[in-house]
Amino acid sequence: MAILLIDSYDSFTYNLRSLIETSTGEKVITIHNDSIPYTSLLEFLPYFKAIIVGPGPGHPSIASDVGLIPYLFDGSLEVDIPILGICLGFQSLCLSQGCDVSRLDLIKHGQVYPVNHFSEHELFKGVPQGFESVRYHSLYVPELNDKLVKLASTVEEHNHKEIIMGVGHVDKPWFGVQYHPESICSFFGGQLVKNFMSLANEYNGKLRHIKAYDDVLLKGLCKKTEIPKLITNEVREAPQFFKFKEIDNGKKAIEICDLLNSKESEFVLLNSASFPGDWSIIGLPSASTSVYISHSTDSPDTVTIKKNSVTTQVSLNGGNIWSYISEFISDKLSKNLDTEQGFPFIGGLLGMFSYEEGEFIHVSNLPKLTSSEIPDTKLVYVEDCILIDHSTEKTYITTLNPETDIEIISQLVQSEHTLINSRLSIPTTKIVKPTYEEYTAQFSKCQEYLSNGDSYELCLTSSTEIHIPNNVTSWEIYKTLTLKNPSPYSAFFKFKDCCLISSSPERFVKWDDKHCELRPIKGTVRKTPEMDFNKASAILNTAKEIGENLMIVDLIRHDLYSFLSRVEVQKLMQVEEYTTVYQLVSVIQGQFEKNGYQGIDILSKSLPPGSMTGAPKKRSVELLQQLENRRRGLYSGVCGYWSVDNHSDWSVIIRSLYHYVDDVQNDDSVSVWRIGAGGAITVLSDLQGEWEELLTKLDSALQIFRLN
Numbered sequence: 001m002a003i004l005l006i007d008s009y010d011s012f013t014y015n016l017r018s019l020i021e022t023s024t025g026e027k028v029i030t031i032h033n034d035s036i037p038y039t040s041l042l043e044f045l046p047y048f049k050a051i052i053v054g055p056g057p058g059h060p061s062i063a064s065d066v067g068l069i070p071y072l073f074d075g076s077l078e079v080d081i082p083i084l085g086i087c088l089g090f091q092s093l094c095l096s097q098g099c100d101v102s103r104l105d106l107i108k109h110g111q112v113y114p115v116n117h118f119s120e121h122e123l124f125k126g127v128p129q130g131f132e133s134v135r136y137h138s139l140y141v142p143e144l145n146d147k148l149v150k151l152a153s154t155v156e157e158h159n160h161k162e163i164i165m166g167v168g169h170v171d172k173p174w175f176g177v178q179y180h181p182e183s184i185c186s187f188f189g190g191q192l193v194k195n196f197m198s199l200a201n202e203y204n205g206k207l208r209h210i211k212a213y214d215d216v217l218l219k220g221l222c223k224k225t226e227i228p229k230l231i232t233n234e235v236r237e238a239p240q241f242f243k244f245k246e247i248d249n250g251k252k253a254i255e256i257c258d259l260l261n262s263k264e265s266e267f268v269l270l271n272s273a274s275f276p277g278d279w280s281i282i283g284l285p286s287a288s289t290s291v292y293i294s295h296s297t298d299s300p301d302t303v304t305i306k307k308n309s310v311t312t313q314v315s316l317n318g319g320n321i322w323s324y325i326s327e328f329i330s331d332k333l334s335k336n337l338d339t340e341q342g343f344p345f346i347g348g349l350l351g352m353f354s355y356e357e358g359e360f361i362h363v364s365n366l367p368k369l370t371s372s373e374i375p376d377t378k379l380v381y382v383e384d385c386i387l388i389d390h391s392t393e394k395t396y397i398t399t400l401n402p403e404t405d406i407e408i409i410s411q412l413v414q415s416e417h418t419l420i421n422s423r424l425s426i427p428t429t430k431i432v433k434p435t436y437e438e439y440t441a442q443f444s445k446c447q448e449y450l451s452n453g454d455s456y457e458l459c460l461t462s463s464t465e466i467h468i469p470n471n472v473t474s475w476e477i478y479k480t481l482t483l484k485n486p487s488p489y490s491a492f493f494k495f496k497d498c499c500l501i502s503s504s505p506e507r508f509v510k511w512d513d514k515h516c517e518l519r520p521i522k523g524t525v526r527k528t529p530e531m532d533f534n535k536a537s538a539i540l541n542t543a544k545e546i547g548e549n550l551m552i553v554d555l556i557r558h559d560l561y562s563f564l565s566r567v568e569v570q571k572l573m574q575v576e577e578y579t580t581v582y583q584l585v586s587v588i589q590g591q592f593e594k595n596g597y598q599g600i601d602i603l604s605k606s607l608p609p610g611s612m613t614g615a616p617k618k619r620s621v622e623l624l625q626q627l628e629n630r631r632r633g634l635y636s637g638v639c640g641y642w643s644v645d646n647h648s649d650w651s652v653i654i655r656s657l658y659h660y661v662d663d664v665q666n667d668d669s670v671s672v673w674r675i676g677a678g679g680a681i682t683v684l685s686d687l688q689g690e691w692e693e694l695l696t697k698l699d700s701a702l703q704i705f706r707l708n
């Protein structure tokens, strides 16, 4: 026997599923509200003890927002099924019984309120008065009619108005709550679900016969939402070949790369020279063993491979880029090599994925960024690396290739070199920034979507173009940026068709065989001489900043719970200091299970990063696409590595510059580089504040340029 959970494409659904499973021990089958027609669902209903109708964007009266949900409440069944509606589900229940659904005058997204309950109702048994719960809603039910009884409420602080937070039907086994019991900041959510199931069991015992759980039948029902695993084969115990050598070398990663650059030796660099990344990784592509993998969302069905200087187009044969790279690496993949040195990377894939490579984006509706197709996935497989451990200041040369002569690399790295003077600033011929007028119009559109209940938070972003004369090299730009804005996830990737220079402060996901860790940043305060840590902490400890961060923490928990059953928030909203800003950071960890999903499954289904979209993710991405009407390209994507021993780390591409090979002006004498910048817009945002925040973030990279 099971519980049916109906998802309205919300970003918190799997948090709810986990809450139901852990509090009741029941199996949960999840479907979308439009997975099947209601008439087809009818034959499955006798197998379910109860239905939980989850939250979601939109309005309960809009058919495309709620799908089959209204039919559940039309009273046409001979014997009713117990139903608990949450937020949009609650509003749908109230609307179906003839109550109005109106818009709140002060909308609450990600805000904690004390809730009181009444008449000692079973639904709130064991729940104290004034229990804290998170509200994510624009709409509310102002008044109940005689079919529904008020079971809980909260009070608005601005007008002391009571807002209904819980209802029960007078003669049907239907209940609803307006708040989100599954949020990380809600209490007694599990108790509520447990109480609902006791009520449901009591009702079922008297009136319903529930059919025994039928795995095949019910799996057929949820076919649409089940995600296949990307790695299916047994991975080897250890890499086929691995060798390393510690070298005596005082050079920093940037000095080694400068040396390689001066010798025209190819390299890619992940330069985590400061907390929380404590290693720098230099990948050394080689003509014989390296493989370049490119994929463009404009040609979704093929991937371009370059190996031994030969380029081939490979059909994905019905798969996608994720199945391709998983297959590519699967015969090389081994269990974590737990070396004494704790190498994060021993060879494998290094590179990046663009925003458009993520879910829910309809690229064909967007204008192209350059005249030719741009890569949305750009990876290089390398077997030779230089690794620098910043905690011990030790340098290692590593290889997966028995043919590699580590001595040759050691000698190269150890050869005499002084850092070639970096430029204090980079000359530009033109900088095209977003305009305040355009931003104002987009900001007010965001507010409209937020107040209609279509989104709880929208990460609105802009693009700035920088025209740089071609006599300035990308490596020079990198050196200047990393000097002015050192960051934990600094990176330099130069490929034939694109280049990325990142000074990102934000980890997206890191994984090994056992865990994955996500580290969203949301909440930003500019550093000035007057702004110290304590003052910034006070600003970051307000409803606006907490709400922004909380929404993304809940969204990421959902992304992880869609694959894993053990997810933990290890840090909730801590203030961290960076070169130009203070940021509010949370850390969420998920644990992998034996023979279950792995890190690559999570990465493939969690892009774009929630901190760059807002929540609910699907609807927010769609709205942002309409609003921004441009490709974000590498900005808002991720860059990092996947080691063949299944250690992996990806950062969010922000505070970064990027360039595509065709993006040139004036007969190729000037290259166009781009920087994206933006921030989360919520109902508590103010236009001026958000605009300044955007400029602050933009400045973290823009500060290195001067107009010629």
Ligand SMILES: C=C(O[C@@H]1C=C(C(=O)O)C=C[C@H]1O)C(=O)O
Pocket: 459, 461, 506, 521, 522, 523, 524, 611, 612, 654, 655, 676, 677, 678, 679, 680, 697
């Ligand atoms: C959108 C950007 O940053 C994102 C938005 C943040 C915010 O709204 O506070 C903070 C960090 C990033 O997740 C950017 O840097 O352009």
Ligand SMILES: NC(=O)CC[C@H](N)C(=O)O
Pocket: 054, 055, 056, 057, 058, 059, 086, 087, 088, 089, 136, 137, 138, 139, 140, 452, 453, 454
């Ligand atoms: N969290 C939700 O389910 C929100 C429901 C509805 N879209 C509102 O804003 O009120």
